[in-house]
Amino acid sequence: MTQVRPVLVLTHVPHEGPGLIAAGVDGPVRVRTVLDDPDPRLPALGEVSGVVVMGGPMDADDVRHPGLVAERRLLAAAVDADVPVLGVCLGMQILALALGARLHLRHGSEVGFAPVDVVADDPVLGALGIRPTVLHWHSDAVDLPSGATLLASTPTTPVQAFRAGSALGLQFHPEVTRSMLDLWLATPDMTSALDPDEVEAIRADGATHLPTLVPAAEKAFAAFGELVRARG
Template identity: 35%
Template sequence: MRCGDAVDPGTDRTALAIRHVAFEDLGILAPLLVDRGYCVRYLDAGVDELSEAAVVGADLLVVLGGPIGVGDAARYPFVGQELRTIAARLAQRKPTLGICLGAQLIAAALGASVTPTGRIEIGYAPITLTQSGRSGALALLGGTPVLHWHGDQFEIPAGTVRMAETPGYPNQAFAGPNVLGLQFHLEADHTQIERWLVGHAHELAVHRIDPRSVRADARAHGPELAVRAGKIFGTWLTQLDRAALHSTTGPEGAHSTSSWR
């Protein structure tokens, strides 16, 4: 649904996605948002203006992944503006989801350290949930492998709770009031994995990762992961709706996403 296409425009909710490369899009999350009455808009970082009014004004912000890092602001000046607009939104406790680079940007905007690790984690592999993760919607993953594609790491921001880890990356997810950060890619559409393999061909070659193995794992794990990821995103979106509904009853209702923590 494009913004303004709804039968009743007065009921539209806007989901704004900041995209860094064309093939790392909302994936399976896009139809879920449309089904819930959101009109979906993309802003392409480095091309479109990331104005504070647009970023803060959206009902939901999703910050997507990409092959740059938080520390690349000198080479990619839009990163600094992106951090500032995300920070302005988070200061208002407005619903915000970050995936991979997006989670790192949210962590940095909340004052947490984000650093390169000198290694990579690429391909399908399971995550281990913390006690907080096991008590929330991420538990719906079970043991299903998720898609990893990162080399940087974030510390857990103040006011959020660590949800998941892997052997090489102790901080894979965090959650707080109206905010969720995922280092891994629950949103990726496994039927479109070829776009990732072509777009990241150089990185795969440098790290001697055979695209055929990632392609095979996408076929093996992608369908089940899509079902589970849809339920996880659906649960989070439902919790946001409940928090918004209860926010008119007092300050406690405004932060009722604690079941993710």
């Protein structure tokens, strides 16, 4: 029996795990955190069926976290090798840097539930609809990598999602479940810049929007899982 290769999930903080992505993959997942490792031993691309890079509060180009350089190298190689890649929030910014795009620190803050305009078709992102209301939690932004297709945008953050070959980058957080949102809102690192009324507004908006967003996100990540399983 052929052994199924796992999906590598790179995390940066304990509370920003893969969430709904893991269920969509519907197969083995290997979670690693290499953020502060100057010489991380990451698996060879031939050993994985996909690569997922999650969010975190650090800057994508922060030299104080040497593992980010290794993540960038891995993502560039994965795109070259046509390995399915998914980058979320910080993960999208690392992906964009790996593909030669510029990072813009403190470009504009978006925190909470708000719509994004989907501007192009994509087999994964398309499951969310044309103007889904999603969870944002960022202040940095990136330029569109050369040759990539812009998929979604907001006035504050022109590049909210892009497709570059086998790679999909998402600046927002469709992976979040209700329990994950509760965890984020109880995590000081996530809420230190918010006042109590803003925290409660996000909680209330989650109760309103997640019942629609979660089933759509499940379909989106199932589509990503199909790309992963096609690699084997």
